[in-house]
Amino acid sequence: MTQPIKYIYIFGVCLSIALLSPIWALIDYPLSNRPNKDWPLSRCIRIRAFRMIEPVIPLCAFDRDLGRIPTELPYAHLLKRSKFTYIPPLAEEYISGWLRNLIESVETLRIENETKVGVINERWLQDYTPKLETCRPIQIPCYVYFDERVSPAKASTLDLNLDLEEDDKVMLQFHGGGYIVGSAHENDVTATLCKDFIKFGSVKKIFSVDYRLAWYAPFPAALIDAISSWSYLVNQLEIKPHQIVFSGDSAGANLALALTRYLIENELPGPSGLVLHSPWSDMTFSRRVMSTSFTTNKYKDILESTFSPYAVKMLTRYVGVEMINSVYLSPMSQRNGKDVETFKQFPSTFIIAGECEMLLDECVDLHESMIRSGVGCRLHIVGRGVHDPAMFSSWQEPERSEMFYTLARMLLKQFAKQINLNSIRQFATQASLTQFNPATLHLKSGQSFSGRGFGANNSSFGETVFTTSVTSYTESMTDPSYKGQLLVFTTPLIGNYGVPKNPSGDQGQFTPEMMLESSGIQCSGVVVADVAEKFSHYEAVESLHDWCKRHNIPGITGVDTRAITTILRDQGTTLGQIAVGETHETKPVEYFDPSPINLIAEASTKSPYTINENGDVHVAIMDFGSKANIIRSLIKRNAKVTVLPWDYDFHSNRDSFDALFLSNGPGDPRHASVAVENLKKTIQDYKKPIFGICMGHQLLGLAAGLEAYRMTFGNRGHNQPVLALGSSGSIKQGRVYVTSQNHQYALKLEEQFPSGWEPFFINCNDSSVEGIKSSEDSGRKIWGVQFHPEAYGGPLDTIEMFSDFVNSAKRMQNS
Numbered sequence: 001m002t003q004p005i006k007y008i009y010i011f012g013v014c015l016s017i018a019l020l021s022p023i024w025a026l027i028d029y030p031l032s033n034r035p036n037k038d039w040p041l042s043r044c045i046r047i048r049a050f051r052m053i054e055p056v057i058p059l060c061a062f063d064r065d066l067g068r069i070p071t072e073l074p075y076a077h078l079l080k081r082s083k084f085t086y087i088p089p090l091a092e093e094y095i096s097g098w099l100r101n102l103i104e105s106v107e108t109l110r111i112e113n114e115t116k117v118g119v120i121n122e123r124w125l126q127d128y129t130p131k132l133e134t135c136r137p138i139q140i141p142c143y144v145y146f147d148e149r150v151s152p153a154k155a156s157t158l159d160l161n162l163d164l165e166e167d168d169k170v171m172l173q174f175h176g177g178g179y180i181v182g183s184a185h186e187n188d189v190t191a192t193l194c195k196d197f198i199k200f201g202s203v204k205k206i207f208s209v210d211y212r213l214a215w216y217a218p219f220p221a222a223l224i225d226a227i228s229s230w231s232y233l234v235n236q237l238e239i240k241p242h243q244i245v246f247s248g249d250s251a252g253a254n255l256a257l258a259l260t261r262y263l264i265e266n267e268l269p270g271p272s273g274l275v276l277h278s279p280w281s282d283m284t285f286s287r288r289v290m291s292t293s294f295t296t297n298k299y300k301d302i303l304e305s306t307f308s309p310y311a312v313k314m315l316t317r318y319v320g321v322e323m324i325n326s327v328y329l330s331p332m333s334q335r336n337g338k339d340v341e342t343f344k345q346f347p348s349t350f351i352i353a354g355e356c357e358m359l360l361d362e363c364v365d366l367h368e369s370m371i372r373s374g375v376g377c378r379l380h381i382v383g384r385g386v387h388d389p390a391m392f393s394s395w396q397e398p399e400r401s402e403m404f405y406t407l408a409r410m411l412l413k414q415f416a417k418q419i420n421l422n423s424i425r426q427f428a429t430q431a432s433l434t435q436f437n438p439a440t441l442h443l444k445s446g447q448s449f450s451g452r453g454f455g456a457n458n459s460s461f462g463e464t465v466f467t468t469s470v471t472s473y474t475e476s477m478t479d480p481s482y483k484g485q486l487l488v489f490t491t492p493l494i495g496n497y498g499v500p501k502n503p504s505g506d507q508g509q510f511t512p513e514m515m516l517e518s519s520g521i522q523c524s525g526v527v528v529a530d531v532a533e534k535f536s537h538y539e540a541v542e543s544l545h546d547w548c549k550r551h552n553i554p555g556i557t558g559v560d561t562r563a564i565t566t567i568l569r570d571q572g573t574t575l576g577q578i579a580v581g582e583t584h585e586t587k588p589v590e591y592f593d594p595s596p597i598n599l600i601a602e603a604s605t606k607s608p609y610t611i612n613e614n615g616d617v618h619v620a621i622m623d624f625g626s627k628a629n630i631i632r633s634l635i636k637r638n639a640k641v642t643v644l645p646w647d648y649d650f651h652s653n654r655d656s657f658d659a660l661f662l663s664n665g666p667g668d669p670r671h672a673s674v675a676v677e678n679l680k681k682t683i684q685d686y687k688k689p690i691f692g693i694c695m696g697h698q699l700l701g702l703a704a705g706l707e708a709y710r711m712t713f714g715n716r717g718h719n720q721p722v723l724a725l726g727s728s729g730s731i732k733q734g735r736v737y738v739t740s741q742n743h744q745y746a747l748k749l750e751e752q753f754p755s756g757w758e759p760f761f762i763n764c765n766d767s768s769v770e771g772i773k774s775s776e777d778s779g780r781k782i783w784g785v786q787f788h789p790e791a792y793g794g795p796l797d798t799i800e801m802f803s804d805f806v807n808s809a810k811r812m813q814n815s
């Protein structure tokens, strides 16, 4: 097609859209005529117009002259949100044997074809005689997107001034466009993804690269450019691989998958995550049959059905059918069968797909295949969304922003723990329950429940208690307050996300690397309706079964936890035994009772130790069996924390500290009379802040002159509502906060509180005391709460109480 005809053609299409729009508006006006009844009329028209304009896009694309020298910035005057740089050609050492052979054979074919009229000239691209058809490594343009608020980009410079800190993350993005259209330049429609996502703040910079499109050079040119980009980030900019996430939309996602595969196959350090927006993963179109999303979403999607086949033809014009079928271009081709290891060793992956797109089934299958390969993979379907929902803008709201938000949150979470997935997978295992022995849960009240044992193959006694928490079995089981208890989960299934690595310091002490609530399992046993045989989570290193076995803790599965809970609610917490082995059906004659034991002394640290030496204020923690997240919550607010044994004489040493914290802990608070006596002296005249949680709150109450009692079945779960009876710091009187709890004892609600004290919170379900505080006129700053503001697991409604405490200590320090 010659130039004038091309422009007449483009003009004709635009004119038709203008003329057709009112007609489309009439057709789509009745809801019943719209491709999707949820769509507003404007969206219907937009999508019709886009489908019509799609074949024209290749004719309008930027003419990207890849031969420019680095000092000339293409379209630099248009750049407002990004900086421009060149990525140097890939070093030979990174080109593996098969890739080198492929490049060679493509080169030979290209030269042979040069004189003939190739496929490239078949359609409207005739006048785009490729200037650079080679697949060999070349220099390519790259645009670096910044968050404007942080660093206004100055396009006129090549100095990137990355300003990256150790923990900052970057994204390497490959734009969409079927390998035949699109550009990384910020004025291109595909660049909306970079411009909008960077605002969510989970990555510091996005590098979007102008890999060679198929009309410049066919496959594997794009893959070579992708490897060059990776090498540029890792070798030239010295960004650590774990700081990098690969991302791509549509064909760009195909490229991101191919690049990741290449790095894995060649044992090169890959990224810490993959983000795939509507990934194109099957160039054989093996799902293009009746009753798949290809047909059901045909008129809802923006993809026009001749676009992709044409793109495949262009991309593979020299490499042939074999390459189209390969796992590099078509990992999800149904012709390749269902290989369980297609994505072995791939990093955590986040897939985004539009509900109304033709590639929906392909994306769903990709997600499934990744899970089968053991990849931590998540699929997010954008409601009412079309293909590549991230690419288009406002008319896809609010679903599009929700998707970006979820994605940013997920990336932040993943980045929080920099883990080497490969090293973790090496010792990841799966529980195999078939070998498990019969086991029985006996209750002292006479009832028995038979099921199968898992974990340690030995029997265990304890107080049988139930928790209503739905998630966080790992955190609950490592909470020292569960010492001496058989923990019944009312949620039907646990174990499904395995158990993470959990490093701890000497003698199991807290270290900032600790993932769970203490160094090991604290409860005496677990009771569950159904323990998961397989687990899947990017941080998991072992199954619940293996973990319990390693810690010598038995579990029982396959019992009716609803019935057990009903019994415990009726008659109260009851002594029990998980019995395994030959005599598991024989009821014990005597039940071991942990309640007379001072479990606090067992759970507490044996000697003082300090964390975060350079913190702003020095907080002493009386350790009655502290959850790790209490210490984390204080360190996060930059407190220096000294953990002290439960019977430490704080009163005599109080001047060394800026504040006193009283931790949670197991068992009956009345065993800790030494601590109560010490506290009585301190609360007399101590003007600095004191904060107690759960056991800490109970001991404060006892020291203040209140009484403690044993509840029928206690409160254990992550959904306990408490009403604030007074205001203090972040807590506002009259508000209800949902809290995490784990306790059997409580303070008695007195008509008259001892002088200088007042109730702070009350439980909305059972009216038990949930908090006390020193009265305003007492001149002291003392708070105690029965619930766990630090959560883990549980809601963070009251987490700011830690800021109140630390800030108050800072103020006292300065006054």
Ligand SMILES: NC(=O)CC[C@H](N)C(=O)O
Pocket: 481, 663, 664, 665, 666, 667, 668, 669, 693, 694, 695, 696, 742, 743, 744, 745, 746
């Ligand atoms: N979480 C805790 O600190 C529990 C306190 C005490 N052991 C109780 O059961 O009430």
